[in-house]
Structure formats: structure tokens, C-alpha cells
Amino acid sequence: MRDPYDILGVAKTADEAEIKRAFRRQAKQLHPDANTSDPKAQDKFAELNSAYELLSDKDKRGQFDRGEIDAEGKPRMHDFAGFGAGGRGGRSRGFSGFDGDTIFESFTFGPEGQTGYTRRGGGGGRAGGPNFDDIGDIFGFGRQQRAAGGGFTPKRGDDVEMTVTVDLEEAAQGASKRVTLPNGKTVELKIAAGTAEGHKMRLKGQGEQSFEGGSPGDAFVTIAYAPHPRFRRDGEDLRTEVMVPLEDAVLGAKVRVPTLSGAVELNVPAWTSGGRTFRLRGKGMPKTGGGAGDLLVTTNVALPETPDAELEALLRKRRDKGAA
The missing domain is CATH 2.60.260.20 (Urease metallochaperone UreE, N-terminal domain)
Structure with missing residues (x-):
């Protein structure tokens, strides 16, 4: 993977806030949902996430800056060429600068997981040498967890x-x-x-x-x-409004009402006023323990779309009669 600083477009001196702003800015641009025509969109987004995961973690960032891990968070093997420069003649070397016994062969393990180390040939055992945790730090394994009975269990990824x-x-x-x-x-x-x-x-x-x-x-x-254009949640119930023509409100009628599972007919009785609420049982949101809430339907009385002379004359006569 490329240098995480280059991926996020920040300097090595950037603070946590700068890194977070840079990540959010690029995440909006590189998200696969916003780049459906780019076959590499997922790879770019994954690379951005990996870079942010490393630099947003103070410990990981420090390890990367010190050269202990690479851009993918994997331990870097150190150069041991400077060790044991005055080696003995005729001995083969496993690592540059080491005698024929490799560093892994130099350690013995007891019931507690480590017992110092021993050298092969010419030296015998020597107490007080580095323990396995020290060697783990040298090779970048310091964050691994010790398993029962010795050895190490790699740390799982974050949730x-x-x-x-x-x-x-x-x-x-x-x-x-x-x-x-x-x-x-x-x-x-x-x-x-x-x-x-x-x-x-x-x-x-x-x-x-x-x-x-x-x-x-x-x-x-x-x-x-998500918010709904027709329904408003009221706990497990839903609320909606339905327009009722004036003549249906006066004379009564069946009115179609939308629900989550399709439209149903609501029986509106004669002389229904605007603002009256009807309950359709079981047409609301699902309940945690089973079943569903109700749909509460409020009526709004609708006047004719075009002026009606006969209706105006009737209402004017009714108003004048009431005023007399």
C-alpha cells in the first residue's frame, strides 16, 4: 500500500483533527456509491480506510513513523547486519552477523513460556538473556496476546x-x-x-x-x-391524512386510504367533519413482540376544485336563514 500520509493528502506533522477532516473529505469523493462507473472504486475506498485506520491510531502511527510497521500495519524485519561483526572463522551465519544458530534456535521454552536462551556449541547455557517478550518487540510482535501454555495469539481485527x-x-x-x-x-x-x-x-x-x-x-x-412522505410515526402507530370530498363528508362514502401493505377502503359515515380521526387496527409499524401498531387516519374535507353556483346558492340561503 502507498504511504498513508500521501493517500490522505496530509503532512507527517498533521494533527488528529486534520487527519479526520482529510479522511471525511475524501470518503465522500471516493465512496463506491458515488462512483458506480469506476471499477476500482472499492479498492480506492478500502485503501483510504486502511490509511485512516493506521494514522488515527496513536500507537500504530507512532510505530509507522519509527519504521516498526509498514503502510499495511505489518511488522518490518530489521537489518541485523551490524551484529556479531567479529564472528568466529569457519562458522556459517544464518542472519548476516549471526553465528550458525539462528536467533529462533537460540531460545528454549519452559512451562511459563520462556527460560532465557542457550547457545549451541562452545558456550553452554547462560541465564539472564533476553526473554521472548523482548524478542517480540524487536520483530514488531509486541501487541500480540500471550496464549495459555506459551506462544502468542494474534490480535483480531477491530469491530x-x-x-x-x-x-x-x-x-x-x-x-x-x-x-x-x-x-x-x-x-x-x-x-x-x-x-x-x-x-x-x-x-x-x-x-x-x-x-x-x-x-x-x-x-x-x-x-x-427513513422519514416517509405519507406516514408520520407515533411510536408503533402511524398517522396519515386523507382528503374527503365535501359531498362524501356530508352524505357518507367509502374512501381509499394508503397503508404500508397497499390501499384499503375506509367507511366514512355521513356528516363527518374535517379533523376527525379513524383507527385502522394492525396497519401500523411492526411490534417487537409480534403484531403491528395501528394506522390513525385524519380526514380533511375538500371543496370542489371549480366553483359550484348551486352549492354557493344553497349555502348562502342556509347562512341567511341562520342569521334571521
């Missing part, structure tokens, strides 16, 4: 949190959503019918990759509801 917004219809009836994860990978997310807002889904192994050879972290996706 990631994200929010996916769905329409009310998708939440109620179920749907499939293509989601781009923070690592740039696109997955198909199955939204089950009746999924409640705030429901959290775990995508195992879809989090950040481990920089130490461990398993990747997980992605946790929280479901959020």
Missing part, C-alpha cells in the same frame, strides 16, 4: 459499527439491501419482515482486517427508519 436506513415498507415487508462496509466491501443485507428500528445485525468476519495475522473483526449494522 465496526454502521447504520443502514430502510423505508417503512422495507421494514414491514422485508427487503434486500446492498450495503458498502467501511472496508469497501459490498454485501447483500437481508432485512426480515417486521424488523424494528434499532435492531442490530452482526456480520461475522466483515469488520477490520487484523494487522497481525489474526481473524478479522465483525461488522454490527443498526437498522434506522
